[in-house]
Amino acid sequence: GVTGYIGAGRADQARELVQGSGSPMGRVLAAALDVADHDRETLETVIVHQTDEEVRDLSRYLQALATVGNIAPLLGLLGTVLGMIKAFMVIQEMGGKVNSAVLAGGIWEAMMTTALGLAVALPAMVAHGYLVGRVDRFEAQLQDGAVRFIAALGRRS
Incomplete structure (x- = not known):
């Protein structure tokens, strides 16, 4: 050699x-x-x-991967907040007479965005940790x- x-x-x-x-x-x-x-x-x-x-x-791409992993749950949280706002707006529009089917739409939206945010963040953070370890080695x-x-x-x- x-x-x-x-x-x-x-x-x-x-x-x-x-x-x-x-x-x-x-x-x-x-x-x-x-x-x-x-x-x-x-x-x-x-x-x-x-x-x-x-x-x-x-x-060079590790910071971008970490950013995706960090921001995805925040976007999920934003979706959760917006979904809950939507659900409460429906309650207000109906004058307090809650139609559970209409209300469920806002709650469903809130939970879906949380799940999607986590579904993006978890693999991104695992990949980031793995790749940082490889670069260190x-x-x-x-x-x-x-x-x-x-x-x-x-x-x-």
């Missing part, structure tokens, strides 16, 4: 390997190879910057790969 090529002093083969991969790890290591001859601080800065960029790219893998790369640079012939 890349660390083997680096350890053996074969930076050109390492560069070909990482540039051909098209993966986030490949892009991090390609950026690191570009500054491999600089001081360690520069190398680490470039690796941290590129890793952050890759994590940002992987996380991937970030740890990128950092681990970068540490192994730096160690291989220190061992090169």
Whole structure:
């Protein structure tokens, strides 16, 4: 792999390997190879910057998913309130003589919007939690790969 090529002093083969991969790890290591001859601080800065960029790219839709998960119950609550307002308006229009069938329409609307809001929010929040965990694990893998790369640079012939 890349660390083997680096350890053996074969930076050109390492560069070909990482540039051909098209993966986030490949892009991090390609950026690191570009500054491999600089001081360690520069190398680490470039690796941290590129890793952050890759994590940002992987996380780009997570905020939207979280927003959907957070707003859906509020929209359901809004529908509940509007449905109950409708039910009370019917009671007022009928002069207090409640027709349960007409009243049920407003209550049904209220309960349906609550259910729909929760039906959207629950899977969105589960998916968000799962994807955040995946991004976190991937970030740890990128950092681990970068540490192994730096160690291989220190061992090169």
